[in-house]
Amino acid sequence: MYLLRTEFTARAVGAAAIEANTARLGEMRKGQPGYLGQTLLRSYSYPDKYIGTSRWETVEAAWAFSKSGVLADYRKSLPPGPSAITHQEGYESVFEVDAAGGEPANSNCEVLVDWVLDQRPGVFAEFERSRREFFELRKKHSKGFASNRLRRSAGVPSKYLALNIYRTVEDARAAGSAPEVAAFQAAHPYTLYASAPPAIETYCVVSRGPGS
16 A cells, blocks of 8 residues: 655645645545545644645556546646645555554544654664554553554655554543553663654544545
8 A cells, every 4th residue: 555645734725725625636536546545634733734645555556646637637726826735755554553343534633653763774673563562552552542554655764654543632642641551662762763753743634535
């Protein structure tokens, strides 16, 4: 699975326009080869900041859509003015840990965690192993847990993205409070894997498309 992450700023076109245009784009993507779904997030810290993620079976499917007449028609329909897009990045799926019977589509909060790992022998494999164990602990002990997902940059092997999905923002903020989870974090500081701490930001889910 290929994940395309797109960052928007509302200053360019306005929050209402971003949300309406993203919903319309999702409708236009339906039925396109390899399309799996999309999510639109709005930052709790920076209200002008949005993240859109679209999911595709392969990078080739995402690239094919980027050259399609459907997307060209969508772009032509937008009003003239500055682009709202400030950054795009692609990721491949590593793994995901889902709550038994959980339903991410009914969850209203996502926490995005950006890692840049040290390029020392064995670090990447150990990081992936530790994240799986960590996510399983959250699944067992954290209230409102829906899914924790690990993604790796499609072109930069040292960059990873964790997508942590919870029922509410309160659940997300309390996710590390269980003694078992806190103990794991204390025993596995970021310095085992990276020279700098990961960047963590919490988002409200504005909308989800199919396959979220």
